[in-house]
Amino acid sequence: MKAPWKLWSLLVGLLALAAPALAVTGPAAGVRATSAPPTPVLVAVRATHDGGTVDRVVFEFRGGLPSKRDVAYVERVFADGSGRPVRIAGQALLRVRFEPAQAHTDDGQPTEAPRRVAFGVPNVLTAVRAGDFEGVTTYGLGLARRTPVRMTTLQDPPRVVVRVGADFPVVMRHVWFFNRRRFVENREPFFVRNLRWVAPGAPATALMDRLFAGPDPYERARGQRLLRSGASGYDDLTISNGTADLRLTGGCRSGGSTVTIAGEILRTLRQLPTVDRVVLRDPAGHTLDPTGPGDSTPACLEP
Template sequence: MLHRQTLAATAAGILLAGGIGATIPAGATTAPSRTTAPTTAQVVDVRWGGHRTFDRLVIDVRGTMPPVSVKPVKELRYDGSGNRVPLAGKFFLEIKLSPAAAHNEAGQSVYKGPRLVRIHLPALRGVALTGDFEGVVTIGAAFQNKPHYRTFVLHSPERFVLDVAHTAPFCGW
């Protein structure tokens, strides 16, 4: 009788192990891959350039581009503290990327762009990283004149583009 119970327990163990193994797809690994894109988009840089009829602001993103909103605001404020951002200008745009972060999962900054910089282009006068707070990255842009702008996304690598006309809006904008 003892032999029969041992045999039954062994058979049950084999079947149980086989059943568990069948639920894991072949070739699956349990360790996370180090080469995959981050699960939350990471804002890694902000850069700009002047062109003949417009200035361009580019936000570089690692991972999939998150939804982006751009809205005019009366002044720029740092997220979290609410302190005023010291950029000169009469008009401001607030650019929000969410869900996004400017840091990695270990809390280390991945953002290599400017925190606050004055710019001397015909339209764009300054840029600031105003927030990396609760899954939202906020960037502020300052202008002397009301900005007439268009936005779009480019891929490979992922980047958000804001073009601001030097004067009246371009034809077709």
């Protein structure tokens, strides 16, 4: 009576030996885990003028090019995530989006790509980052005027180039910025001038746009800053009978200082042959001496 049990034990043993071989057969055999491709990392943003009719804004990446890239004119640029409008100087705005892309390292540190940078080319005034959020990187470009735009790519290193038309006449004028280094060292002048391209048809507007775009990297390295005094921009700029009249937007405060944004604006506008005096108003439209013979500034810029 023990023979059947021996046969049963032998059968169970044979099945156990066969089980590993059976386990590797079937559709799952040979499947390998794959990792997602690395996200391209934005490492630089710069602009050049080709000497003819085009400004080129170059976005340089490490780790390849983003698979999705687009550029479009928009009325406003909004921050990714918060949805708040982004402050960008200029008369026309381009939104540039890359996906997947990031402007930070894998450990969360920012790359060399600037958050905000001014350029010295004829049409593109500035590039401002509007987002580095969930694999999407967005920039806004502030332009002097709306012109044709085209996007191309280059390799070695990977680059996306936004080509912006600049086929219009320009002249050289000065923009004054606050030199923090000279101020700390108590070496006047505290406001220094820098050359900029501006369209001759509306030089006052062009100069204010250049001013609010801020100093370029070369100027910043030498201590120059846009002294905002709480303002985010300007509006209602007119020139009549030798008087340039404009209103600050966003805010207005001196912080108790004797140097304010008025020092930049008054010097920048008074270089124009059509401007003898400047009336600068606070966001509510108030100024201290709007009808007097000299320049007028708002009370919020008093020390």
